[in-house]
Amino acid sequence: MEIQDSTSPVEPRDYTRELGPSALGARLRRLSERIDEDAGRIYADLGIPFRQQWWGVMEHLYDHGPTSVGHLAAALGISQPSVSQTRRSLEAAGLLHLRADANDGRSRRLDLSRDGRELYLRLSPVWAAMDAVARDLNAETDNVVAALERLDSALARSSLYERIRNALDAGKHASRADFSAGAGARARRNP
Amino acid sequence: MEIQDSTSPVEPRDYTRELGPSALGARLRRLSERIDEDAGRIYADLGIPFRQQWWGVMEHLYDHGPTSVGHLAAALGISQPSVSQTRRSLEAAGLLHLRADANDGRSRRLDLSRDGRELYLRLSPVWAAMDAVARDLNAETDNVVAALERLDSALARSSLYERIRNALDAGKHASRADFSAGAGARARRNP
DNA sequence: TGTATTTCCATAGGCGCCTATATAATCCGA
DNA sequence: TCGGATTATATAGGCGCCTATGGAAATACA
Numbered sequence: 157m158e159i160q161d162s163t164s165p166v167e168p169r170d171y172t173r174e175l176g177p178s179a180l181g182a183r184l185r186r187l188s189e190r191i192d193e194d195a196g197r198i199y200a201d202l203g204i205p206f207r208q209q210w211w212g213v214m215e216h217l218y219d220h221g222p223t224s225v226g227h228l229a230a231a232l233g234i235s236q237p238s239v240s241q242t243r244r245s246l247e248a249a250g251l252l253h254l255r256a257d258a259n260d261g262r263s264r265r266l267d268l269s270r271d272g273r274e275l276y277l278r279l280s281p282v283w284a285a286m287d288a289v290a291r292d293l294n295a296e297t298d299n300v301v302a303a304l305e306r307l308d309s310a311l312a313r314s315s316l317y318e319r320i321r322n323a324l325d326a327g328k329h330a331s332r333a334d335f336s337a338g339a340g341a342r343a344r345r346n347p
Numbered sequence: 348m349e350i351q352d353s354t355s356p357v358e359p360r361d362y363t364r365e366l367g368p369s370a371l372g373a374r375l376r377r378l379s380e381r382i383d384e385d386a387g388r389i390y391a392d393l394g395i396p397f398r399q400q401w402w403g404v405m406e407h408l409y410d411h412g413p414t415s416v417g418h419l420a421a422a423l424g425i426s427q428p429s430v431s432q433t434r435r436s437l438e439a440a441g442l443l444h445l446r447a448d449a450n451d452g453r454s455r456r457l458d459l460s461r462d463g464r465e466l467y468l469r470l471s472p473v474w475a476a477m478d479a480v481a482r483d484l485n486a487e488t489d490n491v492v493a494a495l496e497r498l499d500s501a502l503a504r505s506s507l508y509e510r511i512r513n514a515l516d517a518g519k520h521a522s523r524a525d526f527s528a529g530a531g532a533r534a535r536r537n538p
Numbered sequence: 539t540g541t542a543t544t545t546c547c548a549t550a551g552g553c554g555c556c557t558a559t560a561t562a563a564t565c566c567g568a
Numbered sequence: 569t570c571g572g573a574t575t576a577t578a579t580a581g582g583c584g585c586c587t588a589t590g591g592a593a594a595t596a597c598a
Contacts, residue, residue, distance in 0.1 A: 176459075178386065178402040178435075180481055182584085183495055184379035187502075189585065191372035192553080194507035201512070209554055211369040225577060238555055240578055246423050253351055262563045264575040285514040295511065303494030304374055310487050311378075317386035319484065321392070323476040373554085380555065383583080399583055416547060429585055431548055453546040453593045 198282065205249065206279070214251070214268065218276045224257065224269035249276060270336045362363045387471065396440065397470070400414035400433045405442070405459065415448065442466060 165303065192208050199206040217223065220231075225243060226289045229236040241265055246252035251272035257263035294301050383399050390397040403423045404490060407529035408414065411422075420427040435458055442463035448454035459467065485492050 171575070178399055178477070180492070181379045181382035181386065181399065182403070184375045184382065185585070187495065187498060188372050188375035188379060190502060190554085191375065191507055193586080194511070195369065195372065196553095198511050198515070207553080208369055208372065212373070226575085234554095237557080242576090243556080257576095260564075260576075265575070281518075282515065285518055286369070286511055287442070289507065289510045289514050293498070293501055297494060297497040298585080300494040300498045301371070303488060303491040304378065304409045306488040307378060307484070307491045310484055311381060312485070316382055316480065317388045318486070320385070320477055321388050321479045323480050324473065327472075327476060328558065380583085384556080387583095398583080399564070417545085425584095426586065427547065428549080428587080432584080435548090448546095451546080451594075455547070 165338060198286075202282065204275070204279065206275075207245060209238070210246055210251070211283075213239065213242050213246065213266075214272060214276050217252070217268045218273065222255075222265045224265060226263070228266065230248065246272065284330045386477065389477075393473065395470065397466075398436060400429070401437055401442070402474075403436065403461060404430065404433050404457075405467050408443070408457060408459045409464065413456045415454045416458060417454070419457065424530070436478075437463065 177317055195208065196206075212234070215229060216228060216231055223231075225236055225239045229239045232239070241288045243252060243264075244256065251269055253267045253269050255267070257265050386399065387397075403425070404419060407419060407422055414422075416427055416430045420430045423430070434443060434445065434455075438445055442460055444458045444460050446456045446458070448456050
């Protein structure tokens with residue numbers, strides 16, 4: 157996975173394999189990007205311009221019909237500006253209509269265009285195949301999705317911020333000692 | 348977790364809980380961002396300007412001493428432009444020195460500045476606390492890190508792209524049938 | 539020695555999300 | 569009725585990574 161530079165005096169390693177939020181966050185991001193990239197290549201192979209961010213919006217509109225930016229945001233669990241941005245790119249691609257809401261001058265009704273519906277139908281079997289692959293992958297990884305679920309739940313119970321704050325506050329005296337010991341140990345290791 | 352809009356006619360749901368690469372990718376990204384955000388809040392609380400992307404580079408330079416952009420990229424398993432970009436922001440923050448390599452006119456030697464070293468030492472106990480939290484979190488989630496490891500390994504064995512390609516190619520005839528059935532089923536559900 | 543190829547790094551632009559902010563419309567209480 | 573508070577959405581800018589590209593230096597080969 158890593159680029160092995162045999163002339164490197166330094167042993168290459170995947171630094172995201174270490175613990176710590178920086179490593180964990182980076183690792184999750186990297187996996188996410190790898191998955192996005194691979195899925196993107198499939199669309200490119202099929203000659204279909206498609207963006208990952210379109211999927212949730214398209215699916216929701218196809219399944220549930222016209223709705224507002226805010227409802228979409230709530231339904232998809234993402235922020236309103238994200239929906240707004242997605243709406244904009246979908247519209248630019250001719251896949252979505254925007255109309256004023258008859259009952260509220262602030263609100264916009266979003267709906268898939270004919271092209272949007274056709275694209276959705278065209279991609280449905282692709283997504284079905286992707287789903288099947290993801291299911292297999294999940295089984296192969298001994299249910300990584302459940303593990304992510306557990307992580308989600310754990311962070312919902314107590315956010316990482318809270319956890320770290322508690323650790324820092326609880327270790328207020330001990331961390332002084334750790335600071336000195338840590339600094340010393342680190343200083344010795346420095347060439 | 349979701350914004351519950353009680354006036355919404357649509358049942359909100361976390362769409363990343365579904366299977367499929369789009370959902371899985373989005374879920375990983377979301378977790379990554381949540382973790383980044385929470386860690387970022389800690390630095391903000393401490394009044395320390397710090398960016399997530401600095402961590403790997405700083406740690407490596409502190410531990411191993413001056414090195415080149417390319418070596419850092421290999422060591423950290425990220426792309427050279429990412430290192431280049433991180434180098435730039437570190438330098439702008441006064442945390443890193445850049446020097447020409449005496450033996451190769453194309454290469455640059457990167458090293459932590461005095462300020463960079465001091466920041467590293469200052470943050471070490473914070474990172475130690477973060478590590479401990481991550482360890483607890485990992486235990487609480489029944490080893491989510493191992494699950495991510497398995498996902499990494501599975502994708503290294505066979506990329507998602509390959510897997511989806513195989514599924515699409517294998518289902519060439521079946522997917523025609525699925526397409527018709529799927530389209531029909533979907534069309535009926537559309538209001 | 540000259541040229542083609544490779545290596546190193548900087549830069550540009552993109553991705554999909556986020557928060558912050560601004561503007562306009564709507565609601566509600568005095 | 570008016571004005572403050574709330575709601576709906578667009579826009580700006582940022583994050584940390586990526587690929588693609590370009591320029592310069594080094595290397596390889598005829």
